[in-house]
Amino acid sequence: MSAPYDLCVVGGGIHGCTVALFAARGGMRVALVERGSLCREASGVNAGTLTMQMTRVALIPYAMRAHAMWASASDWLGHDVGVVVCDGLSLAFTEQEAALLTERAGKRREAGAPIELVDGTAARRVEPGLGPGVMLAGHCRVDGYANAYLTGLAYRRALLAAGVDILEQTPASGVRRLSAGFEVVMAATTLGCRRIVLAGGVWIEPMLAWLDIALPIKVLVNQLAVTERLRPVMRTVIGIASGLLSLKQYAHGTTVIGGGWQARGDRERGGAELMPDRLIGNIRLACHAIPALRDARLARAWAGLEAETADALPAVGPVPGIADAYVCGSVHSGYTSGPYLARLLAERILGRQPELPLFPIDRLLKPAESTA
Amino acid sequence: MNEPRKHDLIVIGAGPAGAHAAMAAAGCGLDVLLLDEQPAAGGQIWRRPSSSRVDNQPVRTQPDLAHGDALRIALAASSVTCAFGHRVWSVSDRYRVDTLGPDGAAAFGARQLVVAAGAHERIIPFGGWTLPGVMGLAAATILLKAEARLPGQKVVVAGRGPLLAAVAAGVIAKGGEVVAIVDRTPQREWLASVPALASQPGQLKQGAAWMLAIALRRVPILFGHRIQEALGTDSVSRVVAEPIGGGARRLLDCDALVVGDGLVPGGDIARLLRIAMRHDRRRGGWVPVVSDLFESDRAGLYCVGDGAGVRGAAMATISGEIAGLAVVARLGRAFDAQRMSGLKQRWRKGQRFSDAVAEVMAPRPADVADLRHDTVICRCEDVRLGEIDGALAAGAVDINQLKHFTRCGMGPCQGRMCGAIIEELLAARLEKTREAVGQWTGRPPLRPVSLGDLVGEFSYGDIPVPEPAPL
């Protein structure tokens, strides 16, 4: 076995990749272990929305910095993930939704998000493609989106350039604590490291179990759909106040529809089976918001797994009671805020003070597990 | 949401296999629903010619038309509930089938499911194959038989397999000119397969009739040749043929190029339902792993016909009948055991002929060995071989990662036209088995469906929405 790495990151999604990238640029010798290919789970199959309007209030300060980070992806990532910054609208079609929107947009605005409430007419000036019946809308001028399936290739190139040792198609089966550091166990070999980051998305729960930490992670099985190319019919990122629709049209004409409608699946099988009625329900919301979408044909639907902690806030920070072990994931709207939070963690690991607080998991553990 | 009421059996696909499965089961008293996207039964091979006449016409002289008519007559006389014009876009649960039909979105339920979705054509790419006027062999067969139309006036027929002769003879009979037949198969390989082909005298006789028609017109047959390039501005006007392995090229002026290199089993539903599959070159590619009753590893799901492995129409009907009766047995109803054993015997006996034909048509690694880097591989997304090689150099290790890197397979055809070729390319380039390369992950919709048709007329309040996310 070669000299131990300064850092080993287990899990090659957007969180793991970003921690690895900034740690390597900070001078560490880093290994990234991924059981499949980089960014092929949630990070490669999500809707790509970069929005303030579905972000938890507590995460707004992070989301704003994360948004700026995405907008300048060419600086730190160096490779194209198709980031577009554009207006975003969160729509309310009923009294109930309007009340929900007023409350939520208000709170997010208080937290610093540049969101204004506008009426249907003003909304239609921002987005001429809107259907009728918009009572109220939250308007954010700096929303946007990226192209999730480009993420893997972009990070791969950046990580290689930064000198990270990438071990893809390499499942880790366990982590052993050593006197100083850790040993990551894989099928054919082991790997020694001084520090470890567990960044496994929904698999953070079984990963933490390797260290005898019991952190329940709920597995959301989110349905998504994409259409064939369509003439331009919208120019904003659209949502509904309930959070049950995300909608955007890419430059090449395809439209991605999301909203967290649940399919059947789990950690073992992945997003295994979509539910047709729910798919139709989700698409109805999309067609209600942008009626011209009816002219498009559905090309593909799929489901991805998203992690959620008990309080739906991130699991980012040191593992209590285990020196030099960290966890990074379950960010909720992880694609938007993930890279920024992961970078904060990298700062911490490099011995610097992160500019915003992390989200240590102590709060989520029963007292017995949080002591060494 | 109300789940649809359950039939005993739904059969997807009303070609030879599916129609026979449906009739076998319905004949034993089962409540059977048969679904097909086409307006009538027959699949591709026995497609009903478009006509304003009703279906119960007298049996005709041409074998495929005769078989098709007989099938449609028998089906109409059976108790099978036929739902034509239904495009199946999702199969889920155990078993729910969602379609787009003549009246919009529909959903059906069944206790057992027979999948008989057929095969589609494989065409090995070459320069200019995307030009208008270039079409598949099966495509030309459909034009000739079902539409009484020529693919063109001066037609080059190319590829491999017995369909070459059939299409060439069809063009001649319709009054067109066959400029040349460009057959990948060397002549000695054809001659070697004659003894096995002779085990089905009816088929052999038909083949001889085609060859006679071709010989009488002095159509040049270029054995062991392939199409190097199709040329033209808005449509094909000339074709370059070359011997496989190098040699003098032939320039052929034409206004249509009909080309096909075998059939690929339509495994969309199998992939969607994640049933066990294996790669079988002789059967055309990936096929479901099934028992001798054609049941997959998912209980109550049967796969029959060319969709479960290319063997031709005769074998398709046998597999369909066997599965139909197997469903009857599974649901605890009476069926004729002797009939079942007779079918199994016919299946065993029919293997020799279907294997011989399949051997000629089977895909080979050499097919993709020297494609040019500027050849379009994914038609839908205009992805050329050079870009695929670039993606492999950038680290793509399997077909689904390749999709993320290049957009191959993300277009309207859902990877149908390029999938088999890309699998072959990756296996060769990466020096991996077909299993390691993988197949496109199966996802709905099984075919593109219009959003407008899918959502229909609705009011906002009707949309059942789950609980919103926490604030």
Added chain:
Amino acid sequence: MTGSSEPFSEHGNWVKGMVGVTVSVTVDGEAMRLGAHGSVAGALLEAGIRRLRASPRDGAPRGAFCFMGACQECAIFIDGRLVQACLVAPREGMSIALAGVP
């Protein structure tokens, strides 16, 4: 060559009465007649219209390819909806638009 051994008969009874019947349609606003039998894709081919659309990146000419609903090359606007031309029959008054197919 005549008789029952002929593989395909030009004068088979199944096309009697259909071949030769045409319907009046518009293609990109221009009035024309198409053979009433078979598919729109086949009828357009017969009428000399082979190019149906342009490919998304290269803008290369494309036309019907598989004639069995698999390749999607023949998806054009028929009466305002994007439909595969190989799967529908020509109808009197049909409006076909090739321009603007994505």
